[in-house]
Amino acid sequence: MERHELIVIGGGPSGLAAATTAANAGIECLLIDEQANPGGQIYRAVGTIPEQRASLLGPDYNYGRKLVDQFNQSSASYLPGTTLWNLNSQREIGILRDGQASLISADRIIIATGAMERPVPFPGWTLPGVMSAGAGQILLKSSGLVPAQGVVLAGVGPLLLLLAWQYLHAGVKIHAILDMSPSGNIWRALPHLPGALLAHHYILKGLRYQMQLKMAGVKFFSGVTEFHAVGGDLLEAVEFTHRGGRKRIDTHLLLSHFGVIPDSHLSRCAGCDHTWDANQLCWRPVADKWGNSSVDGIAIVGDGSGIGGAVAARHAGRIAGFEAARALGRMDEKQRDDAAREDQGWMRDDLRVRPFLEARFHPPAELLSAPPDETVVCRCEEINAGAIRTAIHAGHKDANQVKFLTRCGMGPCQGRQCDNAVSQIVARELGDKKMISGGYRIRPPIRPLTIEQLAALDEGADPK
Amino acid sequence: MPVFRRLEEADIRWVEIQIDGQTTQAREGDSVAAALLAAGLRSCRTSPISGAPRAPFCMMGVCYECLVEVDGIPNRQSCQITVQEGMQIRRQIGTAKGYR
Numbered sequence: 001m002e003r004h005e006l007i008v009i010g011g012g013p014s015g016l017a018a019a020t021t022a023a024n025a026g027i028e029c030l031l032i033d034e035q036a037n038p039g040g041q042i043y044r045a046v047g048t049i050p051e052q053r054a055s056l057l058g059p060d061y062n063y064g065r066k067l068v069d070q071f072n073q074s075s076a077s078y079l080p081g082t083t084l085w086n087l088n089s090q091r092e093i094g095i096l097r098d099g100q101a102s103l104i105s106a107d108r109i110i111i112a113t114g115a116m117e118r119p120v121p122f123p124g125w126t127l128p129g130v131m132s133a134g135a136g137q138i139l140l141k142s143s144g145l146v147p148a149q150g151v152v153l154a155g156v157g158p159l160l161l162l163l164a165w166q167y168l169h170a171g172v173k174i175h176a177i178l179d180m181s182p183s184g185n186i187w188r189a190l191p192h193l194p195g196a197l198l199a200h201h202y203i204l205k206g207l208r209y210q211m212q213l214k215m216a217g218v219k220f221f222s223g224v225t226e227f228h229a230v231g232g233d234l235l236e237a238v239e240f241t242h243r244g245g246r247k248r249i250d251t252h253l254l255l256s257h258f259g260v261i262p263d264s265h266l267s268r269c270a271g272c273d274h275t276w277d278a279n280q281l282c283w284r285p286v287a288d289k290w291g292n293s294s295v296d297g298i299a300i301v302g303d304g305s306g307i308g309g310a311v312a313a314r315h316a317g318r319i320a321g322f323e324a325a326r327a328l329g330r331m332d333e334k335q336r337d338d339a340a341r342e343d344q345g346w347m348r349d350d351l352r353v354r355p356f357l358e359a360r361f362h363p364p365a366e367l368l369s370a371p372p373d374e375t376v377v378c379r380c381e382e383i384n385a386g387a388i389r390t391a392i393h394a395g396h397k398d399a400n401q402v403k404f405l406t407r408c409g410m411g412p413c414q415g416r417q418c419d420n421a422v423s424q425i426v427a428r429e430l431g432d433k434k435m436i437s438g439g440y441r442i443r444p445p446i447r448p449l450t451i452e453q454l455a456a457l458d459e460g461a462d463p464k
Numbered sequence: 465m466p467v468f469r470r471l472e473e474a475d476i477r478w479v480e481i482q483i484d485g486q487t488t489q490a491r492e493g494d495s496v497a498a499a500l501l502a503a504g505l506r507s508c509r510t511s512p513i514s515g516a517p518r519a520p521f522c523m524m525g526v527c528y529e530c531l532v533e534v535d536g537i538p539n540r541q542s543c544q545i546t547v548q549e550g551m552q553i554r555r556q557i558g559t560a561k562g563y564r
């Protein structure tokens with residue numbers, strides 16, 4: 001089996017920073033990433049796209065070039081277009097590249113797989129024409145594709161506003177922005193404002209985007225509830241309740257977004273401990289200040305260890321890079337502490353805005369845990385919320401039991417789209433505020449493999 | 465009418481691909497899913513459970529809604545594959561029942 005000193009999984013700001021820092025400390029390091037180019041979610045395709053498009057995306061996006069350049073100049077090697085389907089506590093990794101599965105291992109691993117958008121089931125969300133806002137942004141970043149006949153943006157979270165602002169500059173017609181955050185959020189966020197003001201550029205940026213959109217005549221609806229995507233075979237309109245009245249907006253494209261959560265399938269597969277984060281409403285891995293998880297030799301950094309944004313992710317990556325240098329004998333503790341001090345300070349400052357953002361963009365509880373009975377929750381197996389509730393009331397008291405009874409979470413996405421929702425429906429039905437029952441148990445392969453791929457893997461492992 | 469359009473950009477390099485046997489152009493670097501949407505297609509497969517049409521949802525590899533046949537191999541995640549000259553793409557309409 002191919003073996004490396006350090007493997008970093010994920011080529012976003014945290015992974016790029018971790019790999020660059022470790023390689024610069026003399027560590028032999030391999031960075032693996034699913035995408036075709038380095039950059040992760042925020043800096044997707046940075047450096048490969050036309051100047052004109054890059055300027056639409058704004059200065060934050062273009063900062064990514066610097067990170068990618070530094071990574072390219074380091075001695076770290078790079079394996080793009082490669083998906084992980086397994087990671088175990090022995091630090092053995094299963095990868096899939098060009099349809100071929102193989103195994104590699106490392107003395108140390110840094111998981112930097114980032115976040116995914118929080119999947120929130122609502123009526124009609126499986127209709128073609130409904131996509132996530134992140135998907136819309138990926139089409140813009142990687143392919144220069146924008147909505148042709150207008151778009152409705154709906155949900156909760158800063159990405160909606162950022163994408164709307166980017167679309168505005170690209171000349172896209174925005175039919176409306178529907179904000180589903182509960183009106184009480186503003187009040188719950190206020191006590192966190194003084195702390196947040198220490199990182200006030202984030203708040204000012206949001207206000208500026210909102211002002212420019214309003215000045216351009218974009219319609220905002222706040223306090224939106226009972227949100228439905230409607231249509232026959234394709235999306236035709238959205239319907240929602242606003243100020244006590246039912247409204248309808250015709251559209252062929254809806255981009256929805258409900259914040260981002262750590263993509264924890266890999267860290268759960270590796271057996272790392274996780275806790276329920278009641279502010280971010282997601283599972284997050286337990287990690288110390290160096291990023292070390294509960295499993296020896298596996299660290300987790302960036303948005304994959306809890307949402308902190310791209311700047312904090314970059315600093316966390318560097319900190320974990322220094323810690324890797326210590327663990328692999330290139331630095332002693334004092335050298336590591338000295339090297340990491342500045343990043344720790346900057347990261348702390350940057351994270352001050354988070355409690356405010358988490359309170360301001362906290363999704364409404366009913367949306368996550370109380371979808372109407374007819375709403376499809378598991379998109380793959382088409383299991384609706386009513387079937388899940390029936391299973392719970394028939395005595396299936398946790399997400400895994402519901403899964404085995406209903407097949408919910410057993411399709412190709414392997415529960416990534418319904419895990420969070422099913423866990424929260426279970427907790428709500430049973431009055432469990434602490435999410436004690438946990439999410440689905442995650443077992444390899446965490447990405448579907450074909451029989452042929454598995455068979456070829458056995459041949460490769462055979463020493464004869 | 466397509467739901468997405470391309471920004472007008474200089475220096476676009478095109479590759480020729482086939483979607484359901486029809487020759488069309490995609491932009492070099494496009495994912496297969498992006499190429500399908502840019503070609504004006506609204507859905508890429510039907511659900512093996514209910515037969516309802518489905519389309520790419522997340523574009524980042526987590527939802528598996530974008531499965532299509534690429535060069536004869538079914539159930540490929542089209543948002544994760546970059547188009548290549550001459551690529552043969554087929555939508556999975558009423559097929560792939562075995563993939564559950």
Ligand SMILES: Cc1cc2nc3c(=O)[nH]c(=O)nc-3n(C[C@H](O)[C@@H](O)[C@H](O)COP(=O)(O)OP(=O)(O)OC[C@H]3O[C@@H](n4cnc5c(N)ncnc54)[C@H](O)[C@@H]3O)c2cc1C
Binds near residue numbers: 304
């Ligand atoms: C769709 C989306 C769009 C976003 N856009 C913005 C934005 O415009 N501005 C902003 O400030 N923040 C944005 N964010 C928030 C984002 O999480 C940033 O804070 C930042 O990108 C986090 O950096 P990171 O290094 O932790 O992870 P990421 O940048 O997410 O990088 C993780 C990398 O790991 C790879 N990966 C994941 N799983 C695997 C696997 N199993 N095998 C191999 N590789 C894997 C991914 O392909 C990705 O390249 C976005 C988030 C999402 C989900």
Ligand code: FES
Binds near residue numbers: 525530542544
């Ligand atoms: S669109 Fe979600 S996996 Fe491809």
